[in-house]
Amino acid sequence: MEHPGAVAYGKQYPEFWVQIPLDGLPANVGNGTHIGFIAPSKAAVQAFYEAALAAGGADEGAPGPRPDYGDPYYGCFVRDRDGHKIEAAYWEMADELSS
Numbered sequence: 001m002e003h004p005g006a007v008a009y010g011k012q013y014p015e016f017w018v019q020i021p022l023d024g025l026p027a028n029v030g031n032g033t034h035i036g037f038i039a040p041s042k043a044a045v046q047a048f049y050e051a052a053l054a055a056g057g058a059d060e061g062a063p064g065p066r067p068d069y070g071d072p073y074y075g076c077f078v079r080d081r082d083g084h085k086i087e088a089a090y091w092e093m094a095d096e097l098s099s
Contacts, residue, residue: 034085
């Protein structure tokens with residue numbers, strides 16, 4: 001998948017992204033990179049988010065839908081204590097199939 005300033009790879013949907021940092025600064029640790037994990041449910045996304053914040057991570061986007069990513073997407077973003085951006089996402093494929 002190609003997106004302005006980014007390219008993504010995956011078997012069923014974009015799982016691994018490489019992109020230009022959103023703030024326009026040079027890429028470095030936590031700037032222009034992020035790691036994403038597929039969650040088995042919306043509850044797992046919420047649990048990941050809460051555990052990350054409890055462990056000292058910072059909010060980068062609370063759990064919820066992201067209409068720009070598509071109707072099946074529900075996820076969150078955090079920064080770990082080293083500055084890495086981490087995503088947990090659940091894809092409700094049944095929603096996509098019924099559309």
